[in-house]
Amino acid sequence: MSVLAPERAPVLDEPSAAPVTRTRKKDFAGLVLAMPFLVLLVSTVLVPVLYALYLSLFTERLQGLGFSGPQHVFVWLGNYVSVIADKAFHAGLGNVALFALVHIPSMLIGALILALLLDSAVVRLRRMWSLAVFVPYAVPVVIGGLIWAYLYSPTIGPIKNLLGFDPLSDSAVLPSIANIATWQWVGYNMIIFYTALQAVPREIVEAARADGAGGFRTAWSIKIPVIRPTIFVAVVFTVIGSLQVFTEPMVLRGFTGTVTSTWSPSMYVYEAAFVAGDNGRAAAASVLLAVICAVLSAVVMRFSTRRSR
Amino acid sequence: MSTSVVDRRSRWVSIPAVHLVLVIAALYSLLPLVWLATSATKSLGDFSTTGAFEFGQWNLWANVKALFAQENGIFWHWLLNSVLYAGGGAVIGALICAACGYAIAKTSFPGRKLLFALTLTGVLVPTTVLALPMYLLASELRIVDTFWAVFIPLLTNPFGVYLARVYADASVPDEVLEAARVDGAGQLRTFFTVALPMMRPGVVTVLLFQFIAIWNNFFLPLVLLTNPKLFPVSLGLFQWSTRQNQFPQYTPLVITGSLLAVLPLVVAFLVLNRQWRKGLAAGSVK
Incomplete structure (x- = not known):
């Protein structure tokens, strides 16, 4: 969904006060300009979210002998209870938790190191390196997944021979999926961090140099603290993206049996809705996933504001 | 000055090291795409008989x-x-x-x-x-x-x-x-x-x-x-x-x-x- 990480945390931002006093007629013009987006936001985000909440409270049941067809029955939080008790959902949450633990540190630390290297004075051909690492971002996720699936596959790809073990085996498939995501996102986040680093005032960096701080020291005590808001926004977006991981495991499913149909919570939702046809359970699971995303991003943002004080 | 000597020596070490990291990152990012490009030129049979980055018979057009x-x-x-x-x-x-x-x-x-x-x-x-x-x-x-x-x-x-x-x-x-x-x-x-x-x-x-x-x-x-x-x-x-x-x-x-x-x-x-x-x-x- 969202693709850019801004310097400032969006949650903390407020529209600035209107600069000039306006007449009523002008207010109307602003509303006209905002209207197309407002309509889209209501019809493709707000209404579906409310509809999902509504669906999650009902289930389809055959009543009596079932001659009258399935009935829409209000079950309170019954769907939530059955999702929370479902072992497959637990397994999915466990998988994305592990996936996030592998993917988020390796990708963001990699991106940060590369950005700091690009920002250091000694590098030649900056643009070439940054474009090379950025290119995978322009590759559609399905195709990135397919390329790596072939590279992993024991019959076609070289990786099994290179590593000495099967990257699609039961124990290796999770890091293999994380690697696809890391490959795709490291360059993008590197560019975001590098852009933020260029806004670090040069005088501060020069002053640190003059005081005898080396490259590592300058990066650690000056540059990283200055771009910390950018880093935290990147963490929030990566956490949300990791919890929703869907495409990469779906693609690998065609290559190995080790990825189950409910491997991640998003796949669980897909399976419940479009394979099992259990709308209530699917909606409840998707709402739970959204709540987990919201709570985790709030925790990360809270952590970031506390640390910077 | 002594600091500049240290600085110069550390530059001798760090310039190749920094570029080595960048080369590795660039290879990691680009090799899968190179594989895609070479593989698109192969016939199905060549996948098992040629190396991953090797060209087989030129089959792209077919x-x-x-x-x-x-x-x-x-x-x-x-x-x-x-x-x-x-x-x-x-x-x-x-x-x-x-x-x-x-x-x-x-x-x-x-x-x-x-x-x-x-x-x-x-x-x-x-x-x-x-x-x-x-x-x-x-x-x-x-x-x-x-x-x-x-x-x-x-x-x-x-x-x-x-x-x-x-x-x-x-x-x-x-x-x-x-x-x-x-x-x-x-x-x-x-x-x-x-x-x-x-x-x-x-x-x-x-x-x-x-x-x-x-x-x-x-x-x-x-x-x-x-x-x-x-x-x-x-x-x-x-x-x-x-x-x-x-x-x-x-x-x-x-x-x-x-x-x-x-x-x-x-x-x-x-x-x-x-x-x-x-x-x-x-x-x-x-």
Whole structure:
């Protein structure tokens, strides 16, 4: 969904006060300009979210002998209870938790190191390196997944021979999926961090140099603290993206049996809705996933504001 | 001075080390694509007999021909659909974002703070939550399995609105708007003829990244479409890839198709390199 990480945390931002006093007629013009987006936001985000909440409270049941067809029955939080008790959902949450633990540190630390290297004075051909690492971002996720699936596959790809073990085996498939995501996102986040680093005032960096701080020291005590808001926004977006991981495991499913149909919570939702046809359970699971995303991003943002004080 | 000696020595060590890390990162990023390019030139038999990065017999032309012949040239449909979904969606979506971002930054209609808060919440709503209700709503409206079912939801880009607001704030001075007002231009005309050109680099960035986001989107088309003629290219290739266990002849088709689907995007990013970097910088520095 969202693709850019801004310097400032969006949650903390407020529209600035209107600069000039306006007449009523002008207010109307602003509303006209905002209207197309407002309509889209209501019809493709707000209404579906409310509809999902509504669906999650009902289930389809055959009543009596079932001659009258399935009935829409209000079950309170019954769907939530059955999702929370479902072992497959637990397994999915466990998988994305592990996936996030592998993917988020390796990708963001990699991106940060590369950005700091690009920002250091000694590098030649900056643009070439940054474009090379950025290119995978322009590759559609399905195709990135397919390329790596072939590279992993024991019959076609070289990786099994290179590593000495099967990257699609039961124990290796999770890091293999994380690697696809890391490959795709490291360059993008590197560019975001590098852009933020260029806004670090040069005088501060020069002053640190003059005081005898080396490259590592300058990066650690000056540059990283200055771009910390950018880093935290990147963490929030990566956490949300990791919890929703869907495409990469779906693609690998065609290559190995080790990825189950409910491997991640998003796949669980897909399976419940479009394979099992259990709308209530699917909606409840998707709402739970959204709540987990919201709570985790709030925790990360809270952590970031506390640390910077 | 002693510090400069140390400095010089550490530079001797660090310059090759820094470049070594960059070379490794570049190889990690590019080798999978090199593999894609070399593999697209091979026949099915050559996959097992040649090395991963080795050329076999030059079979690219035959692969491309087979790709476009498969299922009466459905790959043409997929490419065209992707261009329509992503191209049309990005142009219209970016304009909608620019108008709304400008309205939030530079006008004061009632409810604009609420709209902005809703927009920021919209950034965080996972697609997974939207897919099922969107499907049910679309079937209610009888637009499931149509172009519009996929096209309309992908126009919504709350983060684009956030960025457009930042760009409008940064690049459209109030004095200019005031001058336009004094000259008797209406607000709408001022937006299209004065503000929009000033916001152009930012709007192009929103457009480019929305293009990528739509070209990449997989979940919604997977859920909303069953007619292969409406598939975007990634969904089509995904569907072929699920068949290759039984029918290995799909493998070269998927690989060649992937190469053809990736090329335009990579080229667009390289060509527009200067433009999107400027936009990213404007959006993130503020």
